[in-house]
Amino acid sequence: MSLLAQGRTAEIYAHEETDKIIKLFRSGFPEEAIRQEFAVSQQVCGLGVDAPRLFHRVLTDQRHGIVYERIEGSTMLRHLTGKPWLVWKLSRTMAELHARLHRIELSDAKGYAWRRLAQELEHQIAAAPLLGEDEKSAVIEALKRLPDGHRLCHGDFHPDNVVLGKKNWVIDWMTGTRGNPAGDAARTLVLLRCAVLPEEMPIVKKCIVQAMRHLIAKVYFTRYSQLSGLSSNQIEAWVLPVAAARLNEWIPQGEKLRLLDVVREKLGKPKRA
Template sequence: MVLSLPVIAYGQTAEVYAYGDARVLKLFREGIPSALAEDEYRICECVHEAGIATPEAVARIEIEGRQGIVFQRIAGRSMLQAIMHGALSADEAGAQMAALHAGVHRLDAPAIPSQRGILAGRIREAPLLTEQEKRAIAERMARLPEDAKLCHGDFHPDNVLVSDSRAWIIDWMTGTSGHPAADAARTMLLLRFGSMPPETPADVVALINRMRQRLLDAYTGHYLRQSGLNRADIEEWFVPLAAARLVEWLPDEEKRELVRFVRDSLA
């Protein structure tokens, strides 16, 4: 069945297929536990019912042993594509991202994984850091405040869809219950250090790098105003979030930049 469906997008954990005229199928790759798909489905239900702009999760299905979620189909393109094609300026995109993210962070989280627990596990497994550095980072995180708000876990321009009338948040697989400042810190780190996929044309990479700081500044300024947090609230999460990101598949240069950032911050 899967082979007969038109592919819309590929990702590291899933493929997205056209599923009729008004639906898409997010089909997770083999080996992705059903619990992760179920978590994403429940989070999407919660977020959609709360009025947050996210495609409606219509059904949970299994195809050829792989877990899947059927979603409402949104006619649009990613915010990253809109920026690259000049449909959105960095300032406009940053403002839209901040409004969406702050809206998410006003919601109490459903019964989903703990942000702090996930970060602690990733820090323990982080490559390139010494055990002494990991202990120092864990101790630093232990002093940071607790909260149980809805957090996206991977909020960046490629996880926002832009249509003619609004922007929509997608890809809730990494959703957690935690502190908004930590979630915003990850977004700021992604905007600062995040690398483009290896197949991205060189001229597009150059364009994004030129706009990166403007996008970061716009997002940060608007988010601080809308969330009520101050910059220090967010920056104190930078080191734990940067260390935790080292367990992900990243280009070597980005990993080196993150390690330098962590070590400079600990010094």
């Protein structure tokens, strides 16, 4: 199979049928999470969202995978690194796509119950290895004071999960939930501010993204707030639980330390020395 792209959790390969691709998850990646991606993706396609259609699950070389529709285009991240002068336009486009998703109201479909954003965050926070029990309790209490919601939330919306082409696609729906859009937007801000870039990205492109990341976050945040009607305070209130929950994910240690600083700053505690 021909490798087309790769990330921390999976690799994308060409399929023998040219209109399809195979997403193969890395060895050791939880099978439950793969089942969740398949189920959420089915539901999302049924909502009319511009997301790749999926066909079936596979097991290849002892690795689990999903066969998806092959879509045309390049990720927004690739556009940003190749044409950095388009940063304002692309950041606004990202905000517009996200706000459009958040207009979709969800109810439990027959045979499928949407996971709740707040509940998923609470589970992740409770399992976060770098937080003390007192810190976990404080973050969960803050989370419980935030308003719930019933809108479609992507859970990992960032420039590498948006594909631009003849139409714009939103991919990787493993973390899709029902909840408050402010929490989903906060997740995007945390990623834009703190995420460590992929190891395979060339150093020059990494430097470009590092130089632009704060501008991307600012333009995205401003445009998203205009379209959603959510204030900066409403979105920033979710940064604490979102950052704490991400500590329990498959991410580099360096990113976890950045997130730990964010959490402790929000809790009024001193950062790491």
